[in-house]
Amino acid sequence: EYADISLKDIDQVAKSSFPLCMRHLFDKLKEDHHLKHGGRMQLGLFLKGVGLNLDDALAFWRAEFSKKVGLEKFEKQYAYGIRHNYGKEGKRTDYSPYSCTKIISSTPGTGDHHGCPYRHFSEENLRAALGRMGVNSRAMEDVIDKARNRHYQLACTLTFEALHGMPCDAGINHPNQYFSDSRKILQ
Ligand code: SF4
Structure with a gap:
């Protein structure tokens, strides 16, 4: 068994072990200091699943959102939703x-960053995002081919295999499975 992640490790594990859908939300949150509701749900529940406890989750979201909306508005408008995700409200x-x-069947609108990039990104944006993740050009063509043919989870599996240099025989069916399989290899 591996330890739950804590706040101080989160930037590093986001780079090494988050699937593209969560990496994208994570990067957008750091860039914009904000995510709309669908993104807060998708990333927030994923982070809960990787073992970020409620206090760390509140600190994580507060650090970003307070840069945009201020501390007071964060506590009033957004902290409730985070506690709610952890079953502490409502x-x-x-x-x-x-x-x-x-995630694949969600329908992100303008300004939303949730969803599955293999389905919801343009090919150009997908290529750029995969390049930033470190997928080499040979693997890239296979990933793009799978995404084009609507095999989104296979595209994600090939990305996992390219980045970890290991087969993922079970395939990817859950972002938290991607994360735990990655941690098993990298730890
Ligand atoms: Fe995320 Fe699953 Fe899409 Fe991979 S296939 S990016 S884990 S939703």
């Missing part, structure tokens, strides 16, 4: 992180 349901199927 009906106290313990919400589960989203699967690939759910």
Whole structure:
């Protein structure tokens, strides 16, 4: 078993072990200091799933959002949603992180950054994002080919294999599975 991640490790593990859908949300949050609702849900529940505890989650979102909307507005408008994701507000349901199927079938609108990049990015943006992740040009063509043929999870699996130099026989069916398989290899 591997340890849950803590706040001080998050930048490093985001680079090494987040699937592209979460890496994109993470980078956009750092860039814009904001994410719309769909992105906060998709990334927030994923982070809960990788073991970020509620206090660290609040600190993580607060650090970014307070740069944009200020501390007071963060506490008033956004902290509730984070506690809610952890089952501490409202009906106290313990919400589960989203699967690939759910993310792939979402319909991000203008200004949204959630969804699955293999499905929702233009080919040009997908190529650029894969390049930033470190996918080499030979693997890139295979990934793009799978995405073009609507095999989004296979495209993600090939990305995983290219970045880790290891087969992923089970295939990718959940962002948190991508993360834990990656940690098993890299730790
Ligand atoms: Fe995320 Fe799944 Fe899409 Fe990979 S296939 S980017 S894990 S939603």
